Amino acid sequence: MFRSHVLICGGTGCTSSGSQQVAAKLEEEIKRQGLEKEVAVVKTGCHGLCALGPIMIVYPEAVLYSMVKAEDIPEIVEEHLLKGRVVTRLVYQETVSAEGIKSLNDTDFYKKQHRIALRNCGVINPENIEEYIGTGGYEALGKVLTEMTPDEVIQVILDSGLRGRGGAGFPTGLKWRFASGNRGNVQKYVCCNADEGDPGAFMDRSVLEGDPHVVLEAMAIAGYAIGASQGYIYVRAEYPIAVERLKIAIAQAREYGLLGKDIFGSGFDFDIDLRLGAGAFVCGEETALMTSIEGNRGEPRPRPPFPAVKGLFEKPTILNNVETYANIPQIILNGPEWFASMGTEKSKGTKVFALGGKIHNTGLVEIPMGTTLRTIIEEIGGGIPNGKKFKAAQTGGPSGGCIPAEQMDVPIDYDNLIAIGSMMGSGGLIVMDEDTCMVDIAKFFLEFTVDESCGKCTPCRIGTKRLYEMLDKISKGKGTLEDLDKMEELCYHIKENSLCGLGQSAPNPVLSTLRFFRDEYVAHVVEKRCPAGVCKDLLTYQILADKCRGCTLCAKTCPADAITGKVKEPHVIDPAKCLKCGACIEKCRFGAIVKR
Amino acid sequence: MKSLEELKAIRERMQGQVGLRSEDSNNTRVVVGMATCGIASGARPVLTTLVDEVQKRKLNNISVTQTGCIGLCQYEPIVEVMEPGKDKVTYIKMTPEKAIEVLEQHLIRGQIVEKYTLNAENL
Ligand SMILES: Cc1cc2nc3c(=O)[nH]c(=O)nc-3n(C[C@H](O)[C@H](O)[C@H](O)COP(=O)(O)O)c2cc1C
Ligand code: SF4
Ligand code: SF4
Ligand code: SF4
Ligand code: FES
Ligand code: FES
Numbered sequence: 014m015f016r017s018h019v020l021i022c023g024g025t026g027c028t029s030s031g032s033q034q035v036a037a038k039l040e041e042e043i044k045r046q047g048l049e050k051e052v053a054v055v056k057t058g059c060h061g062l063c064a065l066g067p068i069m070i071v072y073p074e075a076v077l078y079s080m081v082k083a084e085d086i087p088e089i090v091e092e093h094l095l096k097g098r099v100v101t102r103l104v105y106q107e108t109v110s111a112e113g114i115k116s117l118n119d120t121d122f123y124k125k126q127h128r129i130a131l132r133n134c135g136v137i138n139p140e141n142i143e144e145y146i147g148t149g150g151y152e153a154l155g156k157v158l159t160e161m162t163p164d165e166v167i168q169v170i171l172d173s174g175l176r177g178r179g180g181a182g183f184p185t186g187l188k189w190r191f192a193s194g195n196r197g198n199v200q201k202y203v204c205c206n207a208d209e210g211d212p213g214a215f216m217d218r219s220v221l222e223g224d225p226h227v228v229l230e231a232m233a234i235a236g237y238a239i240g241a242s243q244g245y246i247y248v249r250a251e252y253p254i255a256v257e258r259l260k261i262a263i264a265q266a267r268e269y270g271l272l273g274k275d276i277f278g279s280g281f282d283f284d285i286d287l288r289l290g291a292g293a294f295v296c297g298e299e300t301a302l303m304t305s306i307e308g309n310r311g312e313p314r315p316r317p318p319f320p321a322v323k324g325l326f327e328k329p330t331i332l333n334n335v336e337t338y339a340n341i342p343q344i345i346l347n348g349p350e351w352f353a354s355m356g357t358e359k360s361k362g363t364k365v366f367a368l369g370g371k372i373h374n375t376g377l378v379e380i381p382m383g384t385t386l387r388t389i390i391e392e393i394g395g396g397i398p399n400g401k402k403f404k405a406a407q408t409g410g411p412s413g414g415c416i417p418a419e420q421m422d423v424p425i426d427y428d429n430l431i432a433i434g435s436m437m438g439s440g441g442l443i444v445m446d447e448d449t450c451m452v453d454i455a456k457f458f459l460e461f462t463v464d465e466s467c468g469k470c471t472p473c474r475i476g477t478k479r480l481y482e483m484l485d486k487i488s489k490g491k492g493t494l495e496d497l498d499k500m501e502e503l504c505y506h507i508k509e510n511s512l513c514g515l516g517q518s519a520p521n522p523v524l525s526t527l528r529f530f531r532d533e534y535v536a537h538v539v540e541k542r543c544p545a546g547v548c549k550d551l552l553t554y555q556i557l558a559d560k561c562r563g564c565t566l567c568a569k570t571c572p573a574d575a576i577t578g579k580v581k582e583p584h585v586i587d588p589a590k591c592l593k594c595g596a597c598i599e600k601c602r603f604g605a606i607v608k609r
Numbered sequence: 610m611k612s613l614e615e616l617k618a619i620r621e622r623m624q625g626q627v628g629l630r631s632e633d634s635n636n637t638r639v640v641v642g643m644a645t646c647g648i649a650s651g652a653r654p655v656l657t658t659l660v661d662e663v664q665k666r667k668l669n670n671i672s673v674t675q676t677g678c679i680g681l682c683q684y685e686p687i688v689e690v691m692e693p694g695k696d697k698v699t700y701i702k703m704t705p706e707k708a709i710e711v712l713e714q715h716l717i718r719g720q721i722v723e724k725y726t727l728n729a730e731n732l
């Protein structure tokens with residue numbers, strides 16, 4: 014029996030900051046001190062604090078060490094694990110207070126979070142099915158198979174108010190009901206969307222890496238509910254750790270008889286296979302995903318027929334997102350009322366967001382629906398670094414839009430986000446400060462959609478390209494006010510005439526920045542000026558003669574020989590030669606160089 | 610898996626394990642002084658005995674941890690029992706045998722073993 018558990022994060026973030034080496038060193042030191050029978054080392058999934066990785070938590074004290082290096086390990090093992098003295102110097106500083114070490118749950122980052130989908134992430138060893146069972150895993154499946162009818166299961170999911178976490182927010186129970194007819198007489202499929210194409214989102218990856226069994230259990234529950242015996246998880250090949258853990262989880266579930274024939278002696282059979290996607294964004298769209306599983310090129314197909322009627326291999330199919338599934342077992346065990354007690358009127362439960370961009374605490378956070386953006390950014394996220402001002406937050410990735418500072422107090426849920434011209438999307442949340450140019454942001458997302466459009470239909474293939482070109486023109490100071498109107502018109506055209514959600518939502522970043530930051534577009538067009546100082550073509554670098562001491566440092570640095578001047582006399586930049594690389598600004602110790 | 614009982618058996622076996630990883634404030638904490646003097650005077654066997662017994666008896670609401678120097682070197686090994694909402698009780702000069710007595714009397718039956726506590730010896 015172990016008196017202490019040391020949890021070390023094996024998620025993608027911490028693995029890339031070296032957690033494997035730290036874990037190896039930890040095991041070695043524990044052996045050296047003869048503690049291997051007293052202290053267990055458990056490799057877990059993501060805790061959400063990836064920016065501070067590698068993360069290590071020592072239980073039962075629940076002390077979190079951040080940015081742990083292999084060199085720190087001997088000290089931690091000897092002082093903390095052997096002698097019981099916390100090495101305060103290496104502890105996550107948010108938890109250190111005058112009275113000693115605070116509980117993790119009292120830190121700003123965790124205090125307002127509520128973990129349902131992420132409840133086991135960072136807590137259990139994802140490669141050991143018994144740890145999942147130890148936290149109540151597979152009990153929901155047992156309950157469903159032995160005590161409930163399939164229709165009762167669907168009713169519970171309906172009553173919980175759970176909506177799809179993959180983007181569109183369709184009620185999950187309704188989706189299951191549509192596919193539930195004719196049970197036992199037709200082949201049906203249960204699919205899991207683990208394609209996670211939004212460039213700013215990584216919650217699905219974290220669930221798969223940290224708690225893969227929850228997805229397997231939920232898919233089996235879905236299979237029982239609609240009468241399917243086969244499931245597929247479509248996961249992107251760029252998630253090697255997630256793929257590996259899923260393979261291990263599926264093998265263990267089969268070995269324990271939690272997948273396969275006659276589960277819990279109920280006569281219900283269910284099995285799951287993996288399908289790897291090459292990472293095209295459009296393959297996350299439901300019909301393209303199914304086409305891809307069938308072995309064809311991942312292009313969307315027209316709906317109707319909807320997947321619930323004719324989906325994978327033309328059979329009735331349900332497709333849900335990873336995070337959607339991660340809520341299911343808890344809803345079954347705790348009841349729909351429990352779940353519906355959290356959130357807003359039409360959006361129940363919690364949502365995981367991947368906080369990124371200009372914010373202190375980047376990472377994964379799970380919050381009740383209805384939390385305001387202000388709470389997320391100022392409290393959980395710890396505010397904007399370097400005393401900068403908040404400008405906007407982008408949600409929904411390439412399909413979403415920007416939320417400006419005026420809307421910071423809107424409770425976040427599906428419908429409110431749509432009302433302010435954005436969308437929930439899969440949960441990427443990118444924070445932007447005053448140094449971010451909104452034209453540049455729109456251009457960034459359009460470049461992404463131009464690349465990712467599958468090309469099947471013209472409005473999306475050509476339209477997004479034209480839209481990108483117009484943005485590019487504006488960012489170079491060559492746009493006209495007419496272009497702004499034309500651009501808006503083109504946006505609506507693309508939205509209305511594209512076949513799939515990719516094209517239909519691609520103009521959103523343009524529309525929402527035009528709506529809330531039109532003055533910034535106008536500044537680019539009329540004044541030929543980029544207010545945030547980002548668009549290179551509109552910037553000029555200048556030396557303020559009254560501040561320049563003539564130290565010549567900048568002239569020596571300039572790669573283009575654009576700076577001239579005599580020692581101890583003010584220098585000058587030749588705009589014709591200047592490459593706008595910014596090297597001189599960084600070098601000047603007198604703040605004499607400015608960009609405008 | 611052919612039955613819910615099988616699942617339950619695994620869950621119970623694992624619960625003590627993963628249960629250690631929660632910050633449940635309703636847990637009773639048993640803390641063993643493990644500074645250099647504590648280790649020298651035999652705190653290690655006291656600690657391991659307590660951990661083993663708590664597990665063997667499935668006392669899921671008790672966590673056993675170690676701490677640094679308590680500042681009473683001449684009384685080591687020291688074991689402190691902290692029950693939620695109650696005063697801390699400090700046992701001194703512990704041995705594995707005495708520790709089991711404390712576990713049975715105090716932790717299970719709720720009766721403080723006065724003869725081993727700090728107050729019993731004249732300070
Ligand atoms: C271009 C495009 C990309 C998408 N990418 C994803 C994705 O990566 N992951 C995902 O779960 N859903 C994605 N979706 C949404 C899916 O089509 C589908 O609505 C979702 O997987 C359904 O599951 P849910 O109801 O549980 O959200 C995407 C949709 C579009 C139009
Ligand atoms: S909208 Fe774009 S991604 Fe979707 S089918 Fe048409 S071309 Fe392909
Ligand atoms: S921005 Fe770069 S190219 Fe321009 S003057 Fe400064 S160092 Fe030279
Ligand atoms: S580095 Fe600054 S102070 Fe020195 S010459 Fe250049 S502008 Fe002037
Ligand atoms: S990967 Fe370690 S905390 Fe996210
Ligand atoms: S040398 Fe005069 S400004 Fe750089």
